[in-house]
Amino acid sequence: MKTNTTITHPSRHVSVLLSEAIEALHIVPDGIYVDGTFGRGGHSEAILKQLSPHGRLIAFDRDPAASVIARQWQDQRLQFVHGCFSEMNERLLGLGVQQVDGILLDLGVSSPQLDEPERGFSFRFNGPLDMRMNPEAGMSAKEWLSQVGVLDLTRVIRDYGEERFAKQIALAIVNQRNITPIETTQQLSDLIASIVKKREPGLNPATRTFQAIRIFINKELEEIEKVLPQTLSLLKESGRVVVISFHSLEDRLVKQFFKRHSSPPEIPRGIAIAEAQRPQPKLRLIGKAIKASSEEQQANPRSRSAMMRVAERCAA
Ligand SMILES: C[S@@+](CC[C@H](N)C(=O)[O-])C[C@H]1O[C@@H](n2cnc3c(N)ncnc32)[C@H](O)[C@@H]1O
Structure with a gap:
């Protein structure tokens, strides 16, 4: 099996919170992982480095430019899905995957999307007003x-x-x-x-x-609202979801979702349930929200607004 990834970076994107995100995923070498936001593949490359020849990585991106890069990687452990991460459940089922060991979402836009004038994302360059990922x-x-x-x-x-x-x-x-x-x-x-x-x-x-x-x-907030509930059914016990957000609207959705599912479900008043039968939370929070170190913020200004949250799937 070919596992030697030959990586090309035609336009650069410096991955944010790279080592922190990979560490948080707690990678099992033979496991199945999902990178919901391939971008230029910085996080995917780091995940692949920790996987054995039996491991598997399924990477999503809605941007056809990401798809071009991923398809150049000659690594049989990697499967690329050109589509939105809100389709995760369905697209994974199509690949015969029902459960995974970890899911990473590094939200927002990539630097090449912002820096290529023809994509029309940025006021820094003149280009057609497009803005579609x-x-x-x-x-x-x-x-x-x-x-x-x-x-x-x-x-x-x-x-x-x-x-x-x-x-x-x-x-x-x-x-x-x-x-x-x-x-x-x-x-x-x-x-x-x-x-x-x-x-x-x-x-x-x-x-x-x-x-x-x-x-x-790009319906960015709807995409997050749709994918988060899917992580609950997709993650195996002890599997982790790691989300990096870049503004407060995104982070609020992640924070509220994690909070809701890491607290014991509410039991309607007046219903008596034995302790052993009480429904248990589906997620366990791992640490507090993490920001990029001051060194990273200095080296990569894009990381200044990044916020990473991690949760682990509890026993079903
Ligand atoms: C911040 S970049 C990811 C960078 C990547 N982690 C890396 O290290 O190169 C975000 C990427 O996610 C993609 N993206 C954003 N929202 C998406 C969605 N709902 N579904 C699929 N891809 C999405 C964007 O097209 C972009 O390429």
């Missing part, structure tokens, strides 16, 4: 902005961007598109800059709005 599916930011109503747009910018000028920005977008279609990242960021005059030091006026539109276009 999978440009082959769904609606681009340009299409959505051409038709969304001002109330919905305000809600997205306010809720997903935590932007206090949401209403003014939404109105400006709707007014502007009646004059000229908004088709590029530059057009959108210039428009936002004309509205947001004051911003926290170091933050671009467009940061919050771009983040909000990206989260909406």
Whole structure:
């Protein structure tokens, strides 16, 4: 069996909390692992290093660019699934896998997605306003902005961007598109800059709005809400789920889910149940939330907002 991974990194992504995440997974060399967010494969590569020739790694990514990289890896222990991690249960069943030893989710976007102007994610480069992690599916930011109503747009910018000028920005977008279609990242960021005059030091006026539109276009929070319950049925006893989030909206979902399933299920008042028959929690929290070390934060500014949470599946 070929297990020598030849890895190419055409555009770089520095993996965040790499050693911490791998350690937290507690890898069993013959086990089956899932990397829900392959990206450029930094975490996958580290998982494969700890697996024996009998181990197995199933990696997901919705971005076709990730798929191109993964398919170049000549490693029979790795299977790549081009799709969303919200389809995890179904796609694993299709591969004949019912339970796994560990699941990793390193959420958000990869550096190449942000740094390639044609992907249209960033206000730092001019490009078509796309923002889809999978440009082959769904609606681009340009299409959505051409038709969304001002109330919905305000809600997205306010809720997903935590932007206090949401209403003014939404109105400006709707007014502007009646004059000229908004088709590029530059057009959108210039428009936002004309509205947001004051911003926290170091933050671009467009940061919050771009983040909000990206989260909406890729249904990022819905994806997390859909995948977390699947981890409960997929994980074997003592299997671990490790989640790295990059903003408070993501982290809140993970924190609440872990909290709900690591506390004993509530028993309705008035129902007497013997101690031995009380339902047990499905998860056990492993340590507290972890942030990147100051050295990592200095070396990789992207890691500054990272937060890692770990939970272990209890006996069914
Ligand atoms: C932060 S990067 C992962 C980086 C990776 N851990 C590494 O070390 O190279 C996040 C990746 O997850 C993918 N992604 C985000 N949400 C996804 C989803 N719901 N389903 C599948 N892939 C997703 C993105 O396309 C991106 O490539």
